Amino acid sequence: MPGLIDVHAHLDDPGRTEWEGFPSGTRAAAAGGITTLIDMPLNSVSLNCFCRNSKTKGTKLRIDAAKKNIYVDVGFWGGLVPENAFDANSLEALLSAGALGLKSFMCPSGINDFPMTNSSHIKEGLSILAKYRRPLLVHAEIPQYSESYLEDAANDPRLYSTYLKTRPASWEEAAIRELLTVSKDTRIGGPAEGAHLHVVHLSDAGSSLQLLKQAKSNGDSVTFETCPHYLAFSAEEIKDGDTRFKCAPPIRDAANKEKLWMALLDGDIDMLSNFLNAWGGISSLQFVLPVTWTHGRQYGVTLEQLALWWSERPAKLAGQDLKGGIAVGNHADIAVWEPNVEFELNNDHPVYIKHPSISAYMGSKLSGKVLATFVRGNLVYKEGKHAPAACGAPILAA
Template structure:
C-alpha cells in the first residue's frame, strides 16, 4: 500500500510542477527562455538617480516590456506606484539612450579578417552602441546594387549583436542609372554614400559633383540622405617629399585645402536643396569633418542660407592632435587627417555651439599588417581609426574640459543620429520607443590596456590603446534584451537588420523595419 501510494503521488507532483512551470514561464513579467538576452525577463524596471530623458536628467525608473519603454516615472511617483515586474536598481549609474553610430565599416562580407559582423557588433554592444549603420565599402563586394545588398543581409543573418542598418554606395557606374539607384533604395538602404577622392578600395571609385547631383535627384524622391567623403585631390600636394615615417609628411600630403575644395563644390550643389529648389527633398551630409577653418565656415554659411546639409565629426578629431603623434605610429593615420591642437579646439567650439550636428565613429579597421605598424610608413599605411567600442568614454573624457553634459552626449550620439537616419522609435528614452539603453559610470576611470576586455578584432591597431579614460559601460540593452553586461555578451547574436520600408516615402522620413524580431527570440518581421 505504501509503495502504491508513493508511485501514485509522483505523477501528480510531476503534473503539478509542469503546470506551475507553464504558467510561470508564460507570465511576461517572469522568466523567459531567451538566449538573446542575459536577463531572463521581458518585463522589468530600471531605476537610477540619473536617467537621461528628452526632458532632462531625472531620478526615477524606466519600465520596459516587450522590448519597448512603456512608462517613465520620477522618484517621487515611483515610491507610490504599485509595481509589477522585476526591479533592477543602478543607483548613481547613468541610464541613457543607446548610442547610434551612423558611420562604421564592418568589412563584411569579403574582408572579415579586417573586422566582421560578430566582432564589430560585440564591440559596439560593449561600448553602449545599440544601433550602427554599416558603410557600403571595405566589404567585398561593395554595396552598390540591390544584389550586393542581399549579400550584406545574408552576411549579417544571426551574426549581429546590435541593430544594424545599411548605406548604399553612389559610384560612377550607378550615378546616371536612376533605375539601378531606385532598386538599391527600394531594397532598403537608408541612404547613399559617395567619395570625392579615391576611397582606397578599387571597387568603390570616386564621384564628381555632376554624379552627386544626379544621385541627389533620385534621393530627393525618397527623402533619404547622401553622405559624402569631402576631399578633392589637388595636384600641388600629390608629390610631397619628406620622411614617410614622420606624421608631418602625411599631414602636408593631405592639407585642409582638399576638404575646402570638396565642400565648396558640395555647397554649390546644396543650394538646389532649398525649399522650392530643383533638388528639394534631397539632403547632403558631410562625414568626418576635420578642417575647422574654411571648410567649417562654408558649411555654416550653407546652413544659414537654408541648404539641406548637415555634418559630423569624430571622437578622434576631438581627442588627438598632430603635435602628439610620434614618428611611425600609424595607428593615428586617417583621412582627412588629425590636424593641430588649435584646429581641435575649434572643432570642440563648433560642436558645443551646435554647428556640428552629431558625432560618429568612422570605425575603419584593417589588419595590423596593412596598418604597417612595423615600418611606420604613414604614406602607405591603411588610413582609419579603430574606435567603435570606445566612443562613449572618449567623448566624455575629452569633453570634460569643455563642460560637456550628459544631455549633450545623448544628443550627439543618440537623438540627432536617430533623426538623421529616420529611426523614429530610437534615440531617446521615451514612452513607445524601443528599449535601446546603455548604463554607464561617468566617474569610473580605467586604463585601456591589454588587461581591458576589448572586442574589436585587432585591438593593437587602435589609437586609443594605452589611454586612461573615464566613463565605463556597465550594461547595454537592445530592444529590451540585455546583450552586454560587465564583459559578457548574450549567448546568441539576435541583432535586428534595419531597412527602409517604403519605396517612395512622401512622408519625408524613412521608417524602420526589423528583419528579425527581438521579442522572446522569435523570428519574424516587426514594423513601427
C-alpha cells in the same frame, strides 16, 4: 541614456572579415553602449553588388551575412558611384531594397570598386534621393596636387607632418565649395527638395567649417559631423611612424582641435561618428562614449549633449524614428554606464574588435565605464559578458 547610434561603421562583412566582421564589430559596439550601427558599403566584397546592381544580389549578401551574427541593430548605406549615378533605375532599386541613404567619395576611396564622384554625379544622386527623402553622405576631399606637394610628400615618410602635408585643409575646402553648388537644390522649392546632404568626418575647423555654417544659415538641407579622434588628438603629439593615427582627412593641429570643440559646443557641428577601419581610420568603436566623455568634461559637456550628438541626431539622419531617445513607443535601446569610473585601456582590458593593438586609444586612461547595453529591450551586454546569442536585427528602409 539612449543607446548610441554610430552612422559611420566599416564592418567589412562579408568578405574582408580578417579586418573586422559583424560578430566582432557588433560585440565591440555593445560593450561600448552602442545599440545601432549604420554600415558603410566600403570594404565589403558585396560592395560592388550593393553599390550598383539590382536589389536582389547585393542586399541578400549583406543581410545573410548579418543574420544571427549581430549583437546590435545594423542598417546599411548604399553607394553612389559614377556607374550608377546617371542610372535612375539602378539607384531606385538600391533604395527600394532598403538602403537608408547613399555614400560617395570626392577623392579616391582606396578601393577600385568604389570610384570617386564629382558634383555632377552628386546632383543626379540627390534628385533620386529627394523622392525617398533619404540623405547623401559625402567624403569631402578633392585632391589638389602640385610639384611642391610632391616634393613635400617625398620628405621623410615616417613623419606625421609629412602625411599631414599630403592632405591639407584646402582639399576639404575645395570639396565643400563644390558640394555647396548642388546643396542649393535641397532648399525648399529646389529641384532636389526632400534630399539631404551630410558631410562625414569634417576635420578642418577653418574655411571648410565656415562654408558649412553659412550653407546651413542660407537654408540648405546640410548637416555635418566630426569624429572623437579629431577632438582627442592633435598632430603635434603623434609620434613618428605611429600609423595607428592615420586617417583621412588627417588629424590636424591643437588649435584646430580647439576650434572643432567650440563648433561642437556651439551647435554648429551636428553629431559625432566613428570609423572603424583597419587600413586607414581610427579604430575606436568600443570606446567612443568614454573618449567623448573623458575629453569633453574639460569643456563642460553634459549628458544631454552626449545624447544629442550620439543618439538623437544620428537617429534622425538615418531615418530611425523609433530610436535615439528614451520614450514611450520607442525601441528600448539603452546604455547603462558610470560616468565617474576610470579605467586603463591596456592589454588587460577586454576589447572585442579583431585587432585591439591597432587602436590609437590603447594606453589611455578613460572615464565612463559601460555596465550594460539593451537592444530593443534585450540585454546584450553586461559587465564583460555578452548575450549567449546574437539578437540584433538588420535595419532596412521601408
